[in-house]
Amino acid sequence: MAVAPDPVRGGLIRRGLALLIALGLAAWARGYGELGGALPAAGAVAALALGVTLLGATLLGALFERARLPRVTGYLLFGLACGPYAWDIVSREMAQQLQLVNGLAVALIAFVAGLEIDWRELRPRAGTLARMGLAVVALPAAALFVFTWLAWPWLPLAAELHGSARAAVAAMVALLAVSFSPTITVAVMAESRARGPLAETVLALVVLADLALVVGFVLVLQAVRAALGAAHLEEVGVMPLVSWELFGSLAFGGVVGGLFALYVRFVGRELTLALLALCATLAVLGVRFQFEPLLAALAAGLVLRNLAPTLGQRLHTAVDHSSLPVLVVFFAASGAALRLDAFVQLIPAVLALAVVRAAVVWQACRWGTAWSGLEPAVGAGVWRGLVSQAGVTLGLAAVVAGEFPSWGERVQAVVIGLVALHQVVGPVLFRRALEQAGEVGRAEA
Amino acid sequence: MSEGASDPIDELGVDPIDAALETGRVPLLSRLTAPLRTRAALGLEPALAPVTLFVGLGLALGPVGLGALGEGGLARLEPAIAIATAALGVFAGLELLPHRGERRLFAAASLEALVTFAVVAAATGFLLLRWQLLSGLGVGLAALVLGLAAAPSSAAAAPGIGPRESRLADLDDALPIVVGAVVLPAVCRPATPPLEGFVLTAALGLAAAVCGWLLLEHARHSAERAVFLLGTIALLGGASASLGLSALLAGLVAGLSWRLAPGGADVVARRDLGPYQHVLVVLLLIVAGAGIGTEPAVLALGVAFAFFRLTGKVLGAYAAARVVAHPRPSTLATGLLSPGVMGVAFALAVHGARPDADVALLSGAAAVGIALSEPLSWLSPPTRSAAA
Numbered sequence: 001m002a003v004a005p006d007p008v009r010g011g012l013i014r015r016g017l018a019l020l021i022a023l024g025l026a027a028w029a030r031g032y033g034e035l036g037g038a039l040p041a042a043g044a045v046a047a048l049a050l051g052v053t054l055l056g057a058t059l060l061g062a063l064f065e066r067a068r069l070p071r072v073t074g075y076l077l078f079g080l081a082c083g084p085y086a087w088d089i090v091s092r093e094m095a096q097q098l099q100l101v102n103g104l105a106v107a108l109i110a111f112v113a114g115l116e117i118d119w120r121e122l123r124p125r126a127g128t129l130a131r132m133g134l135a136v137v138a139l140p141a142a143a144l145f146v147f148t149w150l151a152w153p154w155l156p157l158a159a160e161l162h163g164s165a166r167a168a169v170a171a172m173v174a175l176l177a178v179s180f181s182p183t184i185t186v187a188v189m190a191e192s193r194a195r196g197p198l199a200e201t202v203l204a205l206v207v208l209a210d211l212a213l214v215v216g217f218v219l220v221l222q223a224v225r226a227a228l229g230a231a232h233l234e235e236v237g238v239m240p241l242v243s244w245e246l247f248g249s250l251a252f253g254g255v256v257g258g259l260f261a262l263y264v265r266f267v268g269r270e271l272t273l274a275l276l277a278l279c280a281t282l283a284v285l286g287v288r289f290q291f292e293p294l295l296a297a298l299a300a301g302l303v304l305r306n307l308a309p310t311l312g313q314r315l316h317t318a319v320d321h322s323s324l325p326v327l328v329v330f331f332a333a334s335g336a337a338l339r340l341d342a343f344v345q346l347i348p349a350v351l352a353l354a355v356v357r358a359a360v361v362w363q364a365c366r367w368g369t370a371w372s373g374l375e376p377a378v379g380a381g382v383w384r385g386l387v388s389q390a391g392v393t394l395g396l397a398a399v400v401a402g403e404f405p406s407w408g409e410r411v412q413a414v415v416i417g418l419v420a421l422h423q424v425v426g427p428v429l430f431r432r433a434l435e436q437a438g439e440v441g442r443a444e445a
Numbered sequence: 446m447s448e449g450a451s452d453p454i455d456e457l458g459v460d461p462i463d464a465a466l467e468t469g470r471v472p473l474l475s476r477l478t479a480p481l482r483t484r485a486a487l488g489l490e491p492a493l494a495p496v497t498l499f500v501g502l503g504l505a506l507g508p509v510g511l512g513a514l515g516e517g518g519l520a521r522l523e524p525a526i527a528i529a530t531a532a533l534g535v536f537a538g539l540e541l542l543p544h545r546g547e548r549r550l551f552a553a554a555s556l557e558a559l560v561t562f563a564v565v566a567a568a569t570g571f572l573l574l575r576w577q578l579l580s581g582l583g584v585g586l587a588a589l590v591l592g593l594a595a596a597p598s599s600a601a602a603a604p605g606i607g608p609r610e611s612r613l614a615d616l617d618d619a620l621p622i623v624v625g626a627v628v629l630p631a632v633c634r635p636a637t638p639p640l641e642g643f644v645l646t647a648a649l650g651l652a653a654a655v656c657g658w659l660l661l662e663h664a665r666h667s668a669e670r671a672v673f674l675l676g677t678i679a680l681l682g683g684a685s686a687s688l689g690l691s692a693l694l695a696g697l698v699a700g701l702s703w704r705l706a707p708g709g710a711d712v713v714a715r716r717d718l719g720p721y722q723h724v725l726v727v728l729l730l731i732v733a734g735a736g737i738g739t740e741p742a743v744l745a746l747g748v749a750f751a752f753f754r755l756t757g758k759v760l761g762a763y764a765a766a767r768v769v770a771h772p773r774p775s776t777l778a779t780g781l782l783s784p785g786v787m788g789v790a791f792a793l794a795v796h797g798a799r800p801d802a803d804v805a806l807l808s809g810a811a812a813v814g815i816a817l818s819e820p821l822s823w824l825s826p827p828t829r830s831a832a833a
Binding site: 011014015017018021022024025026028029030041042043044045046047048049050051052053054055058059062097270273320321323324325328 | 520522523524526527528649652653655656657659660663665667668669671672673675676677678679680681682683684686687688720721724797798800
């Protein structure tokens with residue numbers, strides 16, 4: 001009796017074989033290249049890393065999706081497993097080359113987030129969202145500050161600091177620990193094609209929280225500088241700095257978004273490439289002019305969605321085609337950059353902060369839901385969308401480590417540990433919440 | 446081929462760049478380049494190809510010109526160059542297989558490429574020996590590099606250039622790519638036996654082709670398929686460049702394998718990669734232009750390269766015309782004068798694998814020569830119609 005081939009099993013075998021070939025080729029290229037004596041050019045290494053990451057992480061992400069887990073977690077774990085701190089198929093140099101895509105990825109993700117926010121739909125709920133946002137940012141930040149202050153002697157951060165310096169650094173740690181991830185939120189929504197009240201609420205909250213985080217970080221950084229005698233507030237000029245970064249970014253993004261709308265309207269060709277070029281422009285020029293690329297890209301997306309909604313619709317295919325490879329590389333590179341050795345040493349501190357953070361975010365969501373008047377069914381799932389942390393947090397931690405190397409590197413290590421944990425756990429929790437809310441797949445309808 | 450038995454040439458037609466310029470598929474670009482094609486509009490073919498335009502643009506943007514594309518920018522584009530080179534190889538592989546009745550055309554194309562290669566290599570080798578321009582690289586290898594950069598042609602879309610001439614220009618890429626896979630490892634990894642480099646390149650292309658074949662046809666959606674295709678080509682380009690092997694041959698082997706393998710991997714690759722061909726070509730030409738140095742030796746060797754290439758192409762066309770019994774060898778020569786981007790890609794690959802002053806001189810001279818080749822082709826006698 002003839003047995004029909006099992007298409008699922010056949011697909012898995014086919015994909016497994018392809019994964020083995022890709023990994024084998026990458027390992028061979030590295031090994032044989034080293035035998036030859038001459039070091040390959042950085043560009044060659046970057047292309048090789050890009051190839052093996054795109055194939056490997058996409059295949060693992062698809063496998064995770066089959067197991068009803070987020071693809072993003074698969075991308076991260078591929079980077080972690082094949083990165084320089086584990087199997088070392090993606091070497092340290094290759095992982096560094098992959099980081100080049102980070103700026104582009106953050107801009108693209110923020111642009112997509114902006115495209116998803118329809119002000120006309122959100123306006124009736126603006127008060128509710130503002131109150132909920134205040135609750136989920138202020139309460140956890142305050143609670144984490146108190147926890148960090150009290151647990152200071154036992155945390156491996158900066159035991160040598162006392163008084164106002166300790167308070168300022170504790171506030172900074174609390175702020176970094178409480179931060180959320182628009183990146184992962186958008187990525188999980190995009191890959192699960194989710195749409196609905198929970199998805200929209202979580203997205204709006206993490207975007208609001210990110211805005212608050214950037215502003216708060218700049219203020220707290222000045223406070224730390226002042227407490228440590230590194231600079232005086234009046235010399236630095238906090239408000240101009242914050243205003244430039246905040247309003248300048250929004251204005252710059254708005255102008256670029258308007259120009260892109262004109263391109264879509266009057267040219268309308270090669271939208272995938274044009275979108276990638278837009279995000280590269282926002283990332284490169286944003287850094288050059290000290291704008292926050294995330295805010296600028298968010299503003300560009302908002303302008304396109306809200307001033308020219310029909311043009312935003314035309315971008316869907318371009319977004320689909322450009323976001324997948326960028327997200328794959330971004331998350332795999334993030335996974336490859338996570339220092340497992342540092343994480344192992346800091347497990348107790350990281351776990352303690354993570355448990356406190358989860359508890360206070362959960363409690364803040366309960367109180368916030370009651371205070372803001374958010375629908376209880378939606379409010380019950382919000383906390384699971386707020387667990388993830390990602391790139392922006394890592395970027396801010398890198399700023400701290402760069403400016404205060406004596407203790408900043410320890411703060412950075414703890415933050416990296418927190419982000420590693422939440423990057424793996426957060427997408428799974430958010431995806432589950434979206435499934436329970438029945439919002440997965442509704443964006444296709 | 447899963448989508449019927451349609452002829453891929455029918456599906457693709459002439460070079461998409463030329464087609465785009467001719468049919469107005471890129472209206473803005475067409476408008477900009479229209480004044481440059483006045484001769485073509487008057488029937489005085491061939492037209493000024495985008496090669497000249499974009500190499501010139503690269504020169505203007507590069508360190509020698511405005512500096513907008515400086516050393517840092519060029520370094521950032523290195524991964525894209527490796528990937529673009531492999532993609533061009535894939536395009537060549539997808540088009541390589543001669544159709545029924547094209548064996549003689551293929552032989553004629555290879556003969557024409559061989560003659561051009563020999564003429565340019567011998568003449569530039571002589572000049573390099575006389576002028577003593579090289580400090581470390583052997584004159585023989587340097588001459589081979591220049592000969593290989595000169596050999597490919599692109600299918601000109603000017604009136605009077607018929608499908609046979611265009612097809613011949615398509616097929617003359619094969620020999621330079623194959624020989625280049627032996628020369629490239631010899632230039633950048635002298636300790637490796639040349640044949641070993643060739644075999645490794647072919648094995649690499651085959652392995653990546655199997656990887657892509659397993660994935661391309663069974664992707665769940667178009668975005669995933671695009672990622673698989675990009676990943677496979679990046680793997681091809683990155684692994685080749687890391688090992689100092691020819692990404693063009695690796696890509697050619699992959700493209701040919703997809704064409705021969707059961708299933709529709711070739712159709713998928715052609716459909717998904719096709720829209721980016723123009724962008725990749727423009728990228729290569731701009732980077733080649735930006736890499737041109739200011740040394741007088743670069744200009745002198747580039748001018749000589751262009752004249753020797755012209756000579757080689759004319760001689761090659763006459764030799765090829767005898768093989769395919771072409772009634773008008775001059776028309777055939779006119780159709781082969783447009784410089785092929787494969788030559789630019791090869792020169793860039795050599796420079797990427799061995800970025801020293803000698804190779805910079807060669808790649809710069811090749812870029813200058815290729816940019817000059819198109820205007821030089823105006824000197825050839827105008828032809829009313831290839832069909833005549």
